[in-house]
Amino acid sequence: MKFQVDDLTVNAATGAVSIERDEVADAPLVVLLHGAGMDRTVWSQQTRWLAHHDTRALAVDLPGHGGSEGPAITSIGELAAWTARLAEALGGPVHLVGHSMGAFIALEAAAATPDRIASVVLMGVGAAMPVHPDLQTAADADDPLAAALMAGWMHGPDQRFGLNPTPGMSMTGTSRAVIEACPPGVLGPDLAACAAYGGAVDAATVLTCPVTIILGTLDRMTPRKAAQPLLDAMPSATIVELPDSGHAPMMEEPGAVRRVLGDHLGRLAA
Amino acid sequence: MIEPDSHRFDTRALHAGQRPDPVTGSRAVPIHQTTSFVFDSVDHASGLFNLEISGHLYSRISNPTVAVLEERIASLEGGVGGVCTSSGQAAFHLALATILGAGDHVVASRNIYGGSHNMLNLTMPRFGITTTFVDPRDPQAFAEAIRPETRLVFAETLGNPGIEVLDIAAVADVAHGAGLPLAVDSTFATPYLIRPIEHGADIVIHSVTKFLGGHGVAIGGIVVDGGRFDWAADGKFPTLSEPYDGYHGITFTEEFGPAALSMRARAEGLRDFGGCMSPANAFYLLQGVETLPVRMARHVENTLRVIDMLDGHDAVSWISHPAHPSHPDHDLAKRLYPKGAGAILSFGVHGGRDAGRKFIEAVDLASHLANVGDAKTLVIHPGSTTHQQMSAEDLAAAGIGEELVRLSVGLEDPDDICDDLSRALRASQR
Numbered sequence: 140m141k142f143q144v145d146d147l148t149v150n151a152a153t154g155a156v157s158i159e160r161d162e163v164a165d166a167p168l169v170v171l172l173h174g175a176g177m178d179r180t181v182w183s184q185q186t187r188w189l190a191h192h193d194t195r196a197l198a199v200d201l202p203g204h205g206g207s208e209g210p211a212i213t214s215i216g217e218l219a220a221w222t223a224r225l226a227e228a229l230g231g232p233v234h235l236v237g238h239s240m241g242a243f244i245a246l247e248a249a250a251a252t253p254d255r256i257a258s259v260v261l262m263g264v265g266a267a268m269p270v271h272p273d274l275q276t277a278a279d280a281d282d283p284l285a286a287a288l289m290a291g292w293m294h295g296p297d298q299r300f301g302l303n304p305t306p307g308m309s310m311t312g313t314s315r316a317v318i319e320a321c322p323p324g325v326l327g328p329d330l331a332a333c334a335a336y337g338g339a340v341d342a343a344t345v346l347t348c349p350v351t352i353i354l355g356t357l358d359r360m361t362p363r364k365a366a367q368p369l370l371d372a373m374p375s376a377t378i379v380e381l382p383d384s385g386h387a388p389m390m391e392e393p394g395a396v397r398r399v400l401g402d403h404l405g406r407l408a409a
Numbered sequence: 410m411i412e413p414d415s416h417r418f419d420t421r422a423l424h425a426g427q428r429p430d431p432v433t434g435s436r437a438v439p440i441h442q443t444t445s446f447v448f449d450s451v452d453h454a455s456g457l458f459n460l461e462i463s464g465h466l467y468s469r470i471s472n473p474t475v476a477v478l479e480e481r482i483a484s485l486e487g488g489v490g491g492v493c494t495s496s497g498q499a500a501f502h503l504a505l506a507t508i509l510g511a512g513d514h515v516v517a518s519r520n521i522y523g524g525s526h527n528m529l530n531l532t533m534p535r536f537g538i539t540t541t542f543v544d545p546r547d548p549q550a551f552a553e554a555i556r557p558e559t560r561l562v563f564a565e566t567l568g569n570p571g572i573e574v575l576d577i578a579a580v581a582d583v584a585h586g587a588g589l590p591l592a593v594d595s596t597f598a599t600p601y602l603i604r605p606i607e608h609g610a611d612i613v614i615h616s617v618t619k620f621l622g623g624h625g626v627a628i629g630g631i632v633v634d635g636g637r638f639d640w641a642a643d644g645k646f647p648t649l650s651e652p653y654d655g656y657h658g659i660t661f662t663e664e665f666g667p668a669a670l671s672m673r674a675r676a677e678g679l680r681d682f683g684g685c686m687s688p689a690n691a692f693y694l695l696q697g698v699e700t701l702p703v704r705m706a707r708h709v710e711n712t713l714r715v716i717d718m719l720d721g722h723d724a725v726s727w728i729s730h731p732a733h734p735s736h737p738d739h740d741l742a743k744r745l746y747p748k749g750a751g752a753i754l755s756f757g758v759h760g761g762r763d764a765g766r767k768f769i770e771a772v773d774l775a776s777h778l779a780n781v782g783d784a785k786t787l788v789i790h791p792g793s794t795t796h797q798q799m800s801a802e803d804l805a806a807a808g809i810g811e812e813l814v815r816l817s818v819g820l821e822d823p824d825d826i827c828d829d830l831s832r833a834l835r836a837s838q839r
């Protein structure tokens with residue numbers, strides 16, 4: 140679906156189910172936020188499932204990504220503010236599900252605008268996200284090497300072998316193609332925004348909404364230990380560790396992530 | 410500069426798409442010889458049927474053994490995914506049927522496998538899809554044949570049987586300039602010799618029966634999705650970019666992005682047309698893919714020995730292989746195919762049709778049959794077999810003379826191959 144935020148078109152996958160149907164008018168609004176250089180399709184294993192399980196799900200393309208109008212927004216703080224305006228445009232507090240850069244955005248949005256954010260689920264996240272200088276250089280130059288580096292690092296070591304949960308698909312090949320499709324001049328600033336964001340622990344400290352964190356044991360981009368300061372700052376958060384996941388659990392263990400999302404939303408509804 | 414963290418080609422030929430079975434420890438890929446898969450619950454079943462979640466439900470749509478082969482070849486080609494089919498022709502049909510509809514038009518190389526030519530020239534028009542055939546050596550000819558209703562450009566990376574070398578990047582530029590995808594059949598090359606997606610192709614089709622399988626024991630095909638073409642850019646490809654009632658209004662580009670083509674090909678194409686690969690065949694073909702790098706290197710090495718022998722033989726009127734300096738694409742092949750331009754060649758036997766027949770009858774080691782890409786050396790006379798449905802005019806346009814013999818060089822000792830061919834050539838002149 141397409142809608143407007145700041146007079147610019149935002150594109151979102153809704154699992155081919157309208158969020159405006161009368162029968163789901165009171166269902167939770169779930170907004171899924173992708174990571175740097177990616178788009179809505181990283182949530183393809185969750186969006187349509189959520190849409191058919193009593194939620195109004197939107198996997199959005201961030202400004203300047205996928206089918207959303209640009210320009211891209213270049214800081215986590217501004218992206219969080221945009222997310223709050225998006226929640227307002229959708230007409231209600233939203234549950235945010237964020238991956239990597241999207242997790243930072245969700246965290247900051249929930250801390251800065253608690254009235255707009257009902258809960259957050261974070262994955263592929265640490266207290267900080269330093270970016271390898273070679274990756275930043277390649278991304279700044281729109282060099283396809285950046286996509287190849289990210290596709291190699293973002294999945295667990297087993298994905299070098301494959302065996303994708305989606306039959307016949309190459310996970311690293313698909314991730315690489317998604318990042319390669321990122322418009323020129325977007326991936327570099329995305330990564331720079333991740334590297335520059337230093338507010339994760341502060342945001343976590345002031346969060347008041349329910350939080351679930353999904354950790355991939357094999358995450359090489361935001362290693363398990365990098366998340367510990369966040370966990371310490373959110374003692375009431377629900378922590379789920381997925382032993383076979385790297386940095387992208389929604390792709391690597393999609394069923395487990397669906398269960399976590401279902402449990403998270405179910406606890407709030409109870 | 411740091412390098413991407415991924416296994417290299419030869420390693421992926423052995424491992425991509427598979428990990429040792431976690432339950433049994435099986436190192437080899439198990440053959441999942443089952444039609445169907447048990448659902449965890451009604452919700453699980455519903456989710457699978459509705460494309461909410463992925464997994465196996467029925468072996469016409471997907472199967473774990475077949476999925477390993479699909480992922481492995483997709484990895485070797487650098488694509489986002491693959492859909493295996495019952496044959497190479499089923500793969501070609503699946504690609505066409507996924508993208509095209511009545512009223513659409515294809516621009517295709519005229520130098521392609523006879524079965525593919527029949528499909529485009531004779532069969533598809535019954536369903537409202539027409540084709541204009543052009544010289545694959547002339548990218549401008551592709552451009553000039555494109556019409557408003559054109560939706561696909563198609564060629565073979567190495568043509569059949571003249572081994573015309575496609576300048577993939579040049580033809581891809583023409584296609585992309587018109588907002589069209591380039592599909593290539595790369596059966597003769599295999600990803601060991603060229604990876605067309607790296608040169609701009611959007612879809613790669615293989616008869617896995619041939620060099621990928623390599624042993625002549627199983628028929629199969631695959632459509633590899635490059636994942637780089639923007640199907641939603643201008644509304645030309647409604648099967649991918651508009652809501653589909655078959656899955657309650659799903660739009661494949663919207664939900665699956667770069668995987669749109671492969672998802673639709675599987676969800677609709679295998680569901681409705683049913684041209685699936687059997688798990689047993691996938692297992693056989695996987696055995697071949699595991700040794701693809703070492704086999705193709707030897708195929709090419711033997712081919713060069715055979716070309717040397719033919720080049721000096723009095724009974725041979727001409728040789729067509731890009732490694733031979735007389736081939737029009739000799740220089741292009743050196744640039745695009747540093748490991749060699751395959752193991753299929755054609756040559757003319759002095760004396761025309763009769764001499765050609767005598768040659769075929771006289772070979773002993775080489776097998777006379779309608780296939781290529783076996784571990785064993787194969788010969789055939791295309792004018793009377795694979796291309797016999799083509800008119801004399803089309804045959805001439807495709808460069809197929811009555812004297813033409815096609816040779817698929819195998820893995821035997823190259824001296825034995827050369828001895829056999831040389832002896833049969835002498836017999837052809839008696």
